Amino acid sequence: MEAASAAQNTGQGTELAGKYLTFSLGNEGYGVGILSVREIIGVMEITAVPHTPNYIKGVINLRGKVIPVLDLRLKFNMEHKDYDERTCVIVVEVQGQTSPVQVGMVVDSVSEVLNISAGEIEPPPSLGSSSETENILGMAKVKGEVKILLDVNRVVGEGLLQHLLS
Amino acid sequence: MAVADKPLSDLLDEVALKILMIEPGDLSIVGELLELIERLLPGCAAAETPVVIQQMAAAFKGVLEKLIMGELADSAENYELLGQCVIEMQETARKEGRPGAEIIARFCANMKKIGFFLAPETLVGTAGATAAKPVYPEDAAMIEEEGAAAQAQATAARELAQETPPDFLQDTDLLAGFIEEAFEHLESIEVNVLELEQSPDDMDIINNIFRPFHTIKGVSGFLNLKTINRLAHATENLLDDVRNGKRAMDSAVIDIVLTVGDALKSMVADIKDVLQNGLANYQDTDISGFLVSITRLQNEGDGAAPVEAVSVSVLDSPPEIFESEEAEPLPDETAEAVAPDKPVHVRAGQGAASSSASQPQATPAARPAADSGAKKFGASIKVDVEKLDALVNAVGELVIMQSLVRQNKLVSRIADAKLTKDFSQLTRITSELQRTAMSMRMVPIKQTFDKMIRLVRDLSKKSGKKVDLIMEGADTEIDRNMVESIYDPLVHMMRNSVDHGISPPAERAKFGKPETGTVFLRAYQKGGSMMIEIEDDGEGLNTQKIRKKAIERGLIGESDNLSDFELNNLVFLPGFSTADKITDVSGRGVGMDVVKKAVEKLRGKVEVQSQSGKGSLFLIRLPLTLAIIDGIIVRVGSERYIIPTIAIQESVHPEPKNYSTVHGRGGNLMVRGELVPIIRLYEKFGVSSTYTDPCEAIVVVVENEGRRRALMVDELLGKEEVVIKNLGGIDVPGVAGGTILGDGRVGLILDLAGVIANNTD
Numbered sequence: 001m002e003a004a005s006a007a008q009n010t011g012q013g014t015e016l017a018g019k020y021l022t023f024s025l026g027n028e029g030y031g032v033g034i035l036s037v038r039e040i041i042g043v044m045e046i047t048a049v050p051h052t053p054n055y056i057k058g059v060i061n062l063r064g065k066v067i068p069v070l071d072l073r074l075k076f077n078m079e080h081k082d083y084d085e086r087t088c089v090i091v092v093e094v095q096g097q098t099s100p101v102q103v104g105m106v107v108d109s110v111s112e113v114l115n116i117s118a119g120e121i122e123p124p125p126s127l128g129s130s131s132e133t134e135n136i137l138g139m140a141k142v143k144g145e146v147k148i149l150l151d152v153n154r155v156v157g158e159g160l161l162q163h164l165l166s
Numbered sequence: 167m168a169v170a171d172k173p174l175s176d177l178l179d180e181v182a183l184k185i186l187m188i189e190p191g192d193l194s195i196v197g198e199l200l201e202l203i204e205r206l207l208p209g210c211a212a213a214e215t216p217v218v219i220q221q222m223a224a225a226f227k228g229v230l231e232k233l234i235m236g237e238l239a240d241s242a243e244n245y246e247l248l249g250q251c252v253i254e255m256q257e258t259a260r261k262e263g264r265p266g267a268e269i270i271a272r273f274c275a276n277m278k279k280i281g282f283f284l285a286p287e288t289l290v291g292t293a294g295a296t297a298a299k300p301v302y303p304e305d306a307a308m309i310e311e312e313g314a315a316a317q318a319q320a321t322a323a324r325e326l327a328q329e330t331p332p333d334f335l336q337d338t339d340l341l342a343g344f345i346e347e348a349f350e351h352l353e354s355i356e357v358n359v360l361e362l363e364q365s366p367d368d369m370d371i372i373n374n375i376f377r378p379f380h381t382i383k384g385v386s387g388f389l390n391l392k393t394i395n396r397l398a399h400a401t402e403n404l405l406d407d408v409r410n411g412k413r414a415m416d417s418a419v420i421d422i423v424l425t426v427g428d429a430l431k432s433m434v435a436d437i438k439d440v441l442q443n444g445l446a447n448y449q450d451t452d453i454s455g456f457l458v459s460i461t462r463l464q465n466e467g468d469g470a471a472p473v474e475a476v477s478v479s480v481l482d483s484p485p486e487i488f489e490s491e492e493a494e495p496l497p498d499e500t501a502e503a504v505a506p507d508k509p510v511h512v513r514a515g516q517g518a519a520s521s522s523a524s525q526p527q528a529t530p531a532a533r534p535a536a537d538s539g540a541k542k543f544g545a546s547i548k549v550d551v552e553k554l555d556a557l558v559n560a561v562g563e564l565v566i567m568q569s570l571v572r573q574n575k576l577v578s579r580i581a582d583a584k585l586t587k588d589f590s591q592l593t594r595i596t597s598e599l600q601r602t603a604m605s606m607r608m609v610p611i612k613q614t615f616d617k618m619i620r621l622v623r624d625l626s627k628k629s630g631k632k633v634d635l636i637m638e639g640a641d642t643e644i645d646r647n648m649v650e651s652i653y654d655p656l657v658h659m660m661r662n663s664v665d666h667g668i669s670p671p672a673e674r675a676k677f678g679k680p681e682t683g684t685v686f687l688r689a690y691q692k693g694g695s696m697m698i699e700i701e702d703d704g705e706g707l708n709t710q711k712i713r714k715k716a717i718e719r720g721l722i723g724e725s726d727n728l729s730d731f732e733l734n735n736l737v738f739l740p741g742f743s744t745a746d747k748i749t750d751v752s753g754r755g756v757g758m759d760v761v762k763k764a765v766e767k768l769r770g771k772v773e774v775q776s777q778s779g780k781g782s783l784f785l786i787r788l789p790l791t792l793a794i795i796d797g798i799i800v801r802v803g804s805e806r807y808i809i810p811t812i813a814i815q816e817s818v819h820p821e822p823k824n825y826s827t828v829h830g831r832g833g834n835l836m837v838r839g840e841l842v843p844i845i846r847l848y849e850k851f852g853v854s855s856t857y858t859d860p861c862e863a864i865v866v867v868v869e870n871e872g873r874r875r876a877l878m879v880d881e882l883l884g885k886e887e888v889v890i891k892n893l894g895g896i897d898v899p900g901v902a903g904g905t906i907l908g909d910g911r912v913g914l915i916l917d918l919a920g921v922i923a924n925n926t927d
Contacts, residue, residue: 048805052896056896058912059896064562066892066903
């Protein structure tokens with residue numbers, strides 16, 4: 001049993017190793033795979049869109065393109081925090097229904113890009129609710145801190161998809 | 167010989183491999199090489215080995231022998247050159263023994279470098295080569311098959327169909343180009359054939375059909391698309407016989423040309439599929455049936471059935487009149503039948519009102535000159551659609567940025583006359599640029615209309631009814647992004663007209679109508695929108711039946727008092743069909759609501775006007791372009807929304823005497839004698855607004871699908887043409903999209919159907 005899960009561990013770990021952009025929400029540190037990140041911008045005026053879940057803040061004008069923006073705190077059912085000068089929007093690209101779409105995520109602050117190796121990654125904890133564990137690819141221990149590695153497709157894609165289905 | 171079974175390409179591959187392994191001084195391998203080459207020599211080679219390969223092999227053998235004898239240098243360079251020669255031979259094999267002058271030249275040049283002189287002319291395959299040996303002229307393979315009896319031909323074609331897929335994927339650019347052009351050619355063939363039906367003896371049309379087949383045959387042959395090549399070639403020959411008078415043009419020929427056209431279309435589509443999705447999707451088509459029929463037709467010669475005039479006459483502005491009748495301009499496109507005295511007739515249709523592109527003119531009578539008036543034959547180029555879209559996007563952003571700069575507070579404070587002038591100029595240029603970019607997206611609706619010709623012809627043949635199709639305004643331009651989406655609704659409505667609208671000739675005669683029914687297909691621009699009309703002079707809608715059906719379905723009540731117009735437009739509701747039996751064309755009750763949905767998806771409207779016994783008129787109104795919407799910007803609180811101008815009837819500052827509430831909620835406004843419900847946008851969108859009392863605010867009266875509402879807003883900010891952008895994945899009822907306003911912020915464009923629908927709870 002132990003050996004099997006350990007083997008599975010390292011197997012998964014190697015898949016997940018790579019560069020991650022780390023950011024923070026409150027006291028917690030998170031990371032998303034650098035390949036999905038398109039850009040990072042300071043928070044700007046968001047136009048609210050009616051009849052959308054509370055975590056979808058609205059849309060912004062990104063150099064002529066209109067893209068939706070989600071608030072990750074609200075998505076994860078954390079307390080809302082007012083935006084300050086450190087608040088950023090990370091624009092990621094995920095696979096939409098027919099083509100890639102760009103979506104912005106509001107986070108408290110952005111840290112750095114870390115190169116995380118397989119050995120530093122552990123499987124996600126079972127938090128009970130399956131949807132939440134699905135968002136998390138794994139836990140990384142870097143420089144004494146824990147970073148929660150997010151599956152951007154699930155977090156963002158699921159957010160929009162659920163809305164479309166509702 | 168058993169060795170003959172080995173395919174040529176494999177053999178050449180082996181040779182290539184062997185050459186790679188040769189080291190100077192290692193003559194044993196040269197010996198093995200010789201053995202392999204032996205199999206390609208004249209006299210030993212398998213029957214299907216192209217002669218030119220045999221000759222190349224002979225030269226090759228010559229070199230090898232000289233190498234062994236020491237007459238030629240046994241050096242690495244020479245072996246390399248030999249390797250090149252093998253590559254040339256492989257190329258030749260791929261091109262089925264017709265390598266072309268270039269390859270021949272290279273082969274000989276390489277041979278020469280080694281020291282073996284070989285005259286290019288001796289290698290068969292160069293243009294105009296007249297070798298003593300049996301020559302394989304270009305079409306040898308083809309002619310052989312056609313000369314044979316129909317049976318043998320069929321078997322040959324069937325064998326062909328079982329061959330391994332041809333390796334025509336070598337040059338994908340050329341192939342892609344061929345596919346596009348082939349589709350165009352096939353479209354033009356179809357249009358011309360249908361014209362030909364009206365005048366079977368017109369040599370010009372026959373040539374117009376012959377030429378594209380010839381081109382398709384040529385290019386497909388070059389690209390090694392064997393099946394397409396053979397079919398095109400066979401048809402080309404048939405048409406040639408017609409040209410030369412060896413065969414009369416009759417309905418049998420026309421039918422087969424049409425069916426061949428269809429088959430070729432699907433074959434080209436197959437190739438396109440392979441190009442995009444891989445060789446696994448390759449499906450060869452069995453053309454043996456076609457080849458048999460074509461040969462039979464060729465052998466029949468004259469005396470076949472005369473052309474059955476299935477009267478589908480097609481005209482658009484400007485008219486190309488073949489048999490001139492009283493070709494005066496029809497007054498206002500009324501369907502008054504210009505009485506024909508021949509069964510096959512053609513009428514002049516004048517383009518209506520404001521046809522954008524070419525100007526229709528009242529050209530009476532006579533055969534028009536070769537360039538009939540307004541047909542603009544300007545030069546045109548092909549541009550990748552992606553590039554075009556990128557350009558249009560960039561121009562859109564330019565317009566926004568330009569507006570941002572102008573509105574910059576610091577800039578607007580500069581009170582310099584020259585600056586103001588320059589800015590105006592800048593704005594003018596940018597607008598011009600945007601207009602031009604937008605117009606590049608427009609294509610004439612002709613291509614869609616042309617497809618209707620074939621449809622109506624087939625439908626009328628199938629149902630045994632006689633139908634005349636008159637098209638007007640085919641030059642009217644439509645946004646290219648709409649072309650695909652408008653095709654299906656049009657097809658549905660055409661089918662309805664022919665299937666339900668027009669009655670069989672006997673019936674029509676009973677009612678005193680001409681036996682041939684008429685269907686009008688018109689396109690024109692009116693008031694900033696594009697209008698498409700489909701009018702028929704058939705039975706018209708049975709309003710009573712509709713009413714009954716609607717009551718049955720519970721859509722209306724017995725006592726509901728609806729006007730005929732409203733009743734007729736009920737047919738657009740889902741599941742509504744009053745047809746007694748289901749034909750495979752329509753009658754399943756899915757037609758009209760699908761049409762409505764499709765049209766509304768394009769932000770258009772569709773309605774029907776009908777008179778029982780006289781006919782029906784379906785009217786589609788579409789925006790000129792999907793990308794831009796004309797709207798009024800309104801402010802609610804700190805948010806800005808755009809209401810499409812097309813829906814706005816008026817805006818008022820309500821007076822207390824016109825405002826009434828029900829139970830202290832809701833609210834109605836008396837507008838021109840009618841009570842219109844008020845929708846408070848701040849409530850709807852959850853924003854805080856400046857005013858909550860309509861009488862302090864402004865109300866915009868809108869209409870959508872016959873429903874009127876009064877939208878309450880704080881302020882009207884202006885009228886603008888804005889570029890619609892979708893919301894990047896978010897789909898919200900009531901919001902059609904977003905746009906970037908002058909100050910860089912996003913404004914939401916309202917979808918009135920959604921806004922009103924949500925409110926009726």
